[in-house]
Amino acid sequence: MLEGLFVLFAYLAGSVSSAIIVCRIMGLPDPREQGSGNPGATNVMRIGGKKAAGITLLGDMLKGLLPVYLAKILGMPVDALALIGLAAFLGHLYPVFFGFKGGKGVATSVGVLLGFSWALGFAVIATWLLIYKISKISSLSALIASSLSSAYAWYIVESPGLVGSCVLMTVLLLWRHKSNIQRLLAGEES
Template sequence: MTYLPYIVAAVGGYLLGSIPFGLILTRAAGLGDIRQIGSGNIGATNVLRTGRKDLAFATLILDSFKAGLAVLFFTFAFASRNVGLIAGAAAFLGHCYPVWLGFKGGKGVATYAGLLTFASLKGLMVGGPVWLGMFLLFRISSLAALTAAAIVPIGAYLLGETHFAVGVLAALSLLVFWTHRANLQRLLKGTEPKFGEKKKPAETE
């Protein structure tokens, strides 16, 4: 068994995932450096803090699709779903730790959702409703993301997903918890803001 396709997919997926669409869009719109706003994150949630819902939505779609594109391209290029999964996982890593930005990127939720959409519909069938239900119930984005991330690999396994895919999803879910560690601390303290609420100026991630 050759590992070259997996190495190529990992490198290609990482570079694709490293494209900081949130930063590019906000700079193009004349809003400055998104890393100097709110949490300093380059993801759609922080872009929304600029007041530009259109840019936040565009960031959400683009951040999601870069993982999906990595999955599709490398799955068909090497005729292997597993290679596509590795490419999507690498895109997730690229989004969270982009080489162009000193390895300081987003938290990976939108990118994870894009991977599930194109690589594991069984995972999406579980994670999507859980995220939506938790968000509508509590209006806390991080809580919805963490709950969905926790349940995705378990639900995918119960629905008959392959062991390889479940392993990849489990690893990514753990990384979601890592990138949300500051949010998790605030959740435990009861200080995590709800959607639409502003953080205190002194708070940093």
């Protein structure tokens, strides 16, 4: 019962759009109507600068981290943690509060991974930073870091449930980035 409530709580937490809230509070345009139209930290950076993007990034990470971390503190089983993390991620992608049109999920997935294991989350962050330093392309960095998250999870957490959750998040993240992937392949991604 408690595990089911936590899955619902995680989905609802994930459904809260940090980008939309930050933009409203800071008097910025709605990120769904400006820039790329994506309610995420990268688009908020385009329309509002580093401070707004940083707050958005932190908010998106926390809504992935907190439900998983709280469930972990309460001693819920690993398979429940996997479902709770996936629910928070799905809430970000398909938020009930915003017509099921959400962001691409990078920051929220990192928050979920940090909740699963600090080492796992930091391995993905370090990969993103390394690829970004080399390429200067945020989407490429996110795609590579996310794609490696399942392999990292296999070695770091050794839980089939958590690895499965990582695989599902990666597949959905790649799907949400299909336009970025097309631009990368065409050499047009900024």
